Amino acid sequence: MNRKTIVQTTAIIVVGIILALVANAFASRDRKLALVGSYPNALTLPPHENAVLHSQAVTATSPPASTMTPSVTTAAPTQTSASSTTATATTTQPTATAAIETVGLNPAAKNPPAKTPSSLPPATASTPPPHPPLPTPPDDDPIKRFPSHPDKPYVEIAFADVNWLHGKKVLFLDARRTSVYEQGHISGARPYSVWESDIDDKVRKLFDERGDPQSQSLPIVIYCSGGDCEDSHMLAQKLWGIQFNDIYVYKDGFPDWQQHGGPIHTGANP
């Protein structure tokens, strides 16, 4: 390769970089990217398809959520792979217990404690002591029914629990792209696409809104498109990183909500 070709090749790349930066600077909010993103699992392969299928099969053949513990998958930013446990049926506990077991209060169903990022204060670094099972069916309070779980960034839940939480007006965040959100989203959900440049501003705003420890322990439900969509998990990890510790990921996402006939809203507003 002669000198002229090297100069021309370099020129193509440099002009490409300049055009990219200019185009990004003038891009609309939902098409703009932060120059440096933060994607904790960028080099980690997702769980193998067979594991996902197995988990789905268990969920599909299991009794309704009111009588069982839903399947649980959690992942911490520092973990190299997600771990999962399969569902365990119970005939005596209502949905609430299922949720409680989901968040790691049942020693038999718990996952290895997640490692806490160094940015988090020591308050979240320790695994909470195991709580004894509730002797009576839990009450109607979302915080009691879905207690905080600072040892893991999120807990996956299914439609029955999501629907219950929706009825209790807890905060719902839609991690899909804003353009998709506007075509239809869970009624009341706010757009929080992890791929758009304003995500950090939105997260900061949420922190300002719910900055006190009590508010940070309120349940938040995050969803995306179900299936192998990881955007909701990524957003959950972001929020967990700033000490939101009661986050639930609606594993089957918006398609499942639609399928169950849950209330849907279209447009840019929640």
Add this chain to the structure above:
Amino acid sequence: MKRLLTNPWLTIRVQIALGAIFVIAAWPKIADPPSFAHMIYNYRLVPSSLINISSLVMPWVEMLAGLALILGVWKTAARNVIITLLAVFIVAISINLMRDNAIDCGCFNVADRGKSHEQRIFDMKVDVLRDLGMLVLGAQLVYARKREENEG
């Protein structure tokens, strides 16, 4: 055969075709960088901090190299850029095929098409073959250029 392969009529058409393919491929990525960033993320080969900048710059480099080939300016440099990009795409898709990580290649479309694992794996194999085909076109340009230099 050699004369046929290095025929200027053929070379110009190959050059325009390859350039046009890259311009067409670049456009959806330029139009929607966040979706392309998501595609790059899915490859699980690019470090977190480089995903966004790659998804912003790569389509513009594709676009410029494609336009240069179509317009017949800086042909050698543009051809080299395109051949390098094709080699990178082939390696990236092949690594994920070997790891059984089913992904949308994001080559011409950056929308998530909700395909099954099997469909994605099949499409990835087709994508590798298609990229190899384009690499053959690139090789024709290299060969024609070398012959042109030897004769001229």
